[in-house]
Amino acid sequence: MGASISLDYITHRFSAAAKPTLKDIENRIEPGELVALIGRSGCGKSTLLHMMAGLLIPSDGCVRINNHLVTKPSAKWNMMFQKASLYPWMNVKENAALGLLFDGMPKAKAGERVDTLLDMVGLHDKKEVNVQSLSGGQQQRVALARSLATEPEVLLLDEPFSALDAFTRTQLQEEVPNICRERGITMVIVTHDIDEAIAMADRVLIMSQNPGRIVGELTVDLPWPRRHMDAGFQSMRDELMQQFKGTDTGLAGRNGADTEESEVSESAA
């Protein structure tokens, strides 16, 4: 079952003299909710996600997961990055089982659990293969199986599909929310891509920059699975783009529309 995430008045400076990167971030994510965090490059999305993962402690305020103060990483709140970071000398199954083995699970039991997960992520015929022989998309599937193996309450995704081809990306944008919804996992994804946010999230949080704040949000009440060409999807995309422009007028005025399009994209994947 998923966990709630409370972002309690978070402000962060990377050094005492620096201006805050994040300021007065306040939000609550419900158990099992799927949330996307969008904003311009450098607004602090990854910084905030790292705080949820316990990889970084805010200067002020805190993150609470199920009311527990987050002070360090945990297998219960797993993070997936843009690059899969697999061990090249191990095969698929060994890589997927790593978190469980670190957690002290016996090898046979860990093997059984990842077997099922590798079937689920479409790698049933690759289990014994060395990860170096996999495509980028297949490697991300191994990373996904590894993240799910410890039965996390929260899955944190930092632009996990941005290096993948459009076809694989679209597949994973459908599969990952399905898995989270089936298992009740709370998901937070950081993305530049408005379509990705709409395809995957129940709710989109919009961030401004200098300092990074949550300045808007949109509930995505579309049925699953979501199709990019559906009228509802397209009107949600327009609404989100409008909200993004409306909440970021200072920057749009300085940098113009071109910057906006290049930093937060409406992909047609």
Ligand SMILES: Nc1ncnc2c1ncn2[C@@H]1O[C@H](COP(=O)(O)OP(=O)(O)OP(=O)(O)O)[C@@H](O)[C@H]1O
């Ligand atoms: N360890 C660090 N020390 C100092 N400044 C940092 C550090 N990490 C990030 N920053 C700065 O904090 C700001 C926010 O960075 P962050 O990576 O969170 O943004 P982002 O919104 O995820 O960007 P992108 O979309 O380009 O990945 C940036 O200005 C960045 O340079």
